[in-house]
Amino acid sequence: MTLIAVIATxxxxxxxxxxxxxxxxxxxxxxxxxxxxxxxxxxxxxxCTRCLGTGLRLRLGRQVWNRIQHTRSGR
Amino acid sequence: xxxxxxxDHEMVYEPPPTQGxxxxxxxxxxxxxxxxxTDQSDRRPIIPxxxxxxxxxxTLARWLVGYTGHxxxxxxxxxxxxxxxxLWWAPVGVGRSVSRSVRWAFDLESWALRQSAASRDxxxxxxxxxxxxxRRVGWRGWVLAFGTLxxxxxxxxLVWVAPLWLQxxxxxxxxxxxxxxxxxxxxxxxxxxxxxxxxxxxxAEMVRQALMATGAVKDLAAITFPKEIHRDGPGYLATxxxxxxxxxxxxxxxxxxxxxxxxxxxxxxQVWPETMRGEHPGRLALWIADRPVSSMRPPPxxxxxxxxxxxxxxxxxGHDPRQRPVMWRLDERNSLFGGxxxxxxxxxxxxxxLAAILDPLVVPAVAELKGTGDFDAVEPLxxxxxxxxxxxxxxxxxxxxxxxxxxxxxxxxxxxxKRYAQQGLNKENKVNRxxxxxxxxxxPIVAVFDxxxxxxxxxxLGKPAIAMATSIVKRGRALGIHLILATQRIDAxxxxxxxxxxxxxxxxLAVTSHIETDLILGTGxxxxxxxxxxxxxxxxxxxxxxxxxxxxxxxxxxxxxNEDAKAIAARAIAMRTSGVHDExxxxxxxAYNLLxxxxxxxxxxxxxxxxxxxxxxxxxxxxxxYGDLTVELFGSMMAGAGVRTVKLGRRIDGKPHTRxxxxxxxxxxxxxxxxxxx
Numbered sequence: 001m002t003l004i005a006v007i008a009t010x011x012x013x014x015x016x017x018x019x020x021x022x023x024x025x026x027x028x029x030x031x032x033x034x035x036x037x038x039x040x041x042x043x044x045x046x047x048c049t050r051c052l053g054t055g056l057r058l059r060l061g062r063q064v065w066n067r068i069q070h071t072r073s074g075r
Numbered sequence: 076x077x078x079x080x081x082x083d084h085e086m087v088y089e090p091p092p093t094q095g096x097x098x099x100x101x102x103x104x105x106x107x108x109x110x111x112x113t114d115q116s117d118r119r120p121i122i123p124x125x126x127x128x129x130x131x132x133x134t135l136a137r138w139l140v141g142y143t144g145h146x147x148x149x150x151x152x153x154x155x156x157x158x159x160x161x162l163w164w165a166p167v168g169v170g171r172s173v174s175r176s177v178r179w180a181f182d183l184e185s186w187a188l189r190q191s192a193a194s195r196d197x198x199x200x201x202x203x204x205x206x207x208x209x210r211r212v213g214w215r216g217w218v219l220a221f222g223t224l225x226x227x228x229x230x231x232x233l234v235w236v237a238p239l240w241l242q243x244x245x246x247x248x249x250x251x252x253x254x255x256x257x258x259x260x261x262x263x264x265x266x267x268x269x270x271x272x273x274x275x276x277x278x279a280e281m282v283r284q285a286l287m288a289t290g291a292v293k294d295l296a297a298i299t300f301p302k303e304i305h306r307d308g309p310g311y312l313a314t315x316x317x318x319x320x321x322x323x324x325x326x327x328x329x330x331x332x333x334x335x336x337x338x339x340x341x342x343x344x345q346v347w348p349e350t351m352r353g354e355h356p357g358r359l360a361l362w363i364a365d366r367p368v369s370s371m372r373p374p375p376x377x378x379x380x381x382x383x384x385x386x387x388x389x390x391x392x393g394h395d396p397r398q399r400p401v402m403w404r405l406d407e408r409n410s411l412f413g414g415x416x417x418x419x420x421x422x423x424x425x426x427x428x429l430a431a432i433l434d435p436l437v438v439p440a441v442a443e444l445k446g447t448g449d450f451d452a453v454e455p456l457x458x459x460x461x462x463x464x465x466x467x468x469x470x471x472x473x474x475x476x477x478x479x480x481x482x483x484x485x486x487x488x489x490x491x492x493k494r495y496a497q498q499g500l501n502k503e504n505k506v507n508r509x510x511x512x513x514x515x516x517x518x519p520i521v522a523v524f525d526x527x528x529x530x531x532x533x534x535x536l537g538k539p540a541i542a543m544a545t546s547i548v549k550r551g552r553a554l555g556i557h558l559i560l561a562t563q564r565i566d567a568x569x570x571x572x573x574x575x576x577x578x579x580x581x582x583x584l585a586v587t588s589h590i591e592t593d594l595i596l597g598t599g600x601x602x603x604x605x606x607x608x609x610x611x612x613x614x615x616x617x618x619x620x621x622x623x624x625x626x627x628x629x630x631x632x633x634x635x636x637n638e639d640a641k642a643i644a645a646r647a648i649a650m651r652t653s654g655v656h657d658e659x660x661x662x663x664x665x666a667y668n669l670l671x672x673x674x675x676x677x678x679x680x681x682x683x684x685x686x687x688x689x690x691x692x693x694x695x696x697x698x699x700x701y702g703d704l705t706v707e708l709f710g711s712m713m714a715g716a717g718v719r720t721v722k723l724g725r726r727i728d729g730k731p732h733t734r735x736x737x738x739x740x741x742x743x744x745x746x747x748x749x750x751x752x753x
Contacts, residue, residue, distance in 0.1 A: 023190070026190075026193035026201070027193070027198060027201060051198065052198070054198040054199055054202060056198040056201065056202060057198075058193065058196050058198070062193060063196075066193075066194050066196065069194065
């Protein structure tokens with residue numbers, strides 16, 4: 001019981017911070033190419049397929065938020 | 076088999092078509108050099124007219140001083156209120172400037188762009204935008220930091236070091252500046268000094284839509300504007316060229332649809348479509364008033380304060396919807412006023428009559444058969460017997476006597492006019508100002524017959540009255556006699572054809588239908604756009620459609636109440652007694668006429684005198700009037716005045732002589748008859 005309460009009280013500020021980060025800094029560096037935008041394949045250097053060469057990835061929270069917004073506005 | 080056809084009865088020789096000159100004339104030549112260099116008509120003056128004359132300059136300076144003074148006094152009285160407002164809004168202004176600097180320094184205006192890029196998951200754009208933000212914030216942050224430090228230092232210096240006057244000055248400058256930044260955009264700190272009329276700007280699009288809404292115009296693009304839409308009086312004027320097949324009167328007919336169209340949505344009273352004088356019939360002048368015209372304050376009557384009128388020249392009568400002055404004329408015409416009760420007939424007639432008496436030469440005569448005394452102010456100016464007011468039989472008989480007198484004038488005036496015209500006072504055989512000044516017997520007469528239907532429809536007096544009035548209307552025009560007829564019953568009996576067709580100036584005030592409109596203004600007036608039916612009695616009192624002078628137009632008589640009328644009549648009396656106009660002719664209007672003069676020069680005790688003895692005596696009495704009187708002319712003038720000249724025998728040195736002459740008793744009888752009539 002107490003454990004759940006402690007976890008909850010710790011999670012709320014953490015969630016808030018994550019929300020703020022999702023707004024102010026919606027992108028993080030791509031973990032696959034670590035922000036370079038390209039990766040070494042077997043023979044030659046190829047564009048990172050995950051971040052499409054930008055080196056940036058939208059945060060998960062922001063992705064969820066965007067999806068919700070798009071659904072709500074019917075697009 | 077023959078190759079060449081021969082002409083037989085079924086074949087006709089057809090000559091080859093001949094080529095004539097082209098129907099279209101050759102294109103116009105460009106203006107030649109001489110025409111270009113000599114034409115200066117469109118050059119505007121370098122120094123505006125208001126700065127050229129000393130008088131205008133003085134007026135301008137006076138206005139400027141007055142305006143500045145008023146503005147200063149206005150704001151000074153409100154300064155405590157302004158101070159309170161400024162103290163209230165200045166902190167808001169400080170907050171706003173701080174937040175603005177922060178937003179600038181951290182490039183917060185591109186915040187929305189970055190968020191939008193993130194929402195679209197457009198990483199490339201986001202990257203560009205955040206790089207731009209980084210570049211900006213790099214130096215702006217420093218500027219903000221140093222700026223803040225500087226401001227803090229200045230504030231600290233002001234608070235602890237600066238002298239009191241500098242502190243006060245800084246506060247005095249900063250508070251208004253911050254208040255200006257802090258106030259909401261629709262809450263100005265200073266109050267408005269002059270109220271300007273708010274009006275909607277008329278655009279070409281609105282005019283086009285409104286014209287389309289009438290249904291008369293089918294093609295929007297075919298409506299063209301020969302002139303730009305501009306302010307004209309208290310409203311906008313659009314000059315429109317209508318498409319083929321549509322003329323201005325088509326639109327005037329649909330004035331209500333024009334006013335009700337979605338583009339305008341105005342009371343009918345604000346929408347004034349008019350034909351344009353001197354232009355083709357397809358050109359329409361559409362005037363849109365700022366406010367309903369009936370609610371506008373009419374401009375004052377030009378002759379109200381001072382000034383003289385002239386019977387022979389136009390004078391101010393009233394104004395049109397655009398508040399432009401409208402004139403009225405008396406010479407060589409007669410006037411007819413018609414309208415339902417309450418349409419302002421008597422008021423309109425009175426304006427004309429009051430203007431007329433402001434010419435010291437004019438002799439007024441009034442028969443008002445309603446009995447309300449609308450013309451009482453003019454009574455002291457009317458000659459004896461030439462004023463009647465009442466609905467009774469006596470007034471009608473007085474009016475009949477007046478008509479008789481006017482008819483007599485029509486008899487006596489022509490020989491005089493002929494003589495003066497021969498003397499060269501006028502090129503035509505008509506009364507002009509020179510004649511009227513020379514001879515009191517040719518003074519212009521303005522005779523008003525209000526509610527004339529009472530007289531014309533009288534079972535006994537009607538017929539002779541109509542006959543006399545018709546005769547006066549036809550003949551009096553050139554003799555300086557102006558008849559003003561006003562009626563509230565508009566039918567063929569009240570306005571007989573013989574009268575209505577000879578009256579030039581006609582005014583239809585509020586009437587009930589197109590039949591009355593056409594009866595007053597002439598057949599076809601309603602079709603040509605006259606709509607006196609739109610006027611409402613009492614509310615639109617004085618408004619009417621007028622024909623006979625310029626294009627048919629709606630005009631409103633200047634408003635003069637009973638007090639104004641009395642004041643104007645007093646001025647007219649003063650003009651006549653003090654001899655403002657003709658100092659050499661101080662005698663009252665009717666003080667001398669031919670009969671009285673003959674009586675004056677009569678040799679006392681003689682029962683009869685030869686004309687040839689009277690004429691030199693008359694010439695000695697008034698050389699300017701009787702200067703070239705002949706015995707024959709004297710005879711005809713006496714006959715006109717109602718005294719026969721008879722053959723008189725005398726014995727001179729034993730020889731009998733017979734000459735034309737006048738008997739004393741006949742002269743006396745004629746003078747007495749005239750006095751009774753007057």
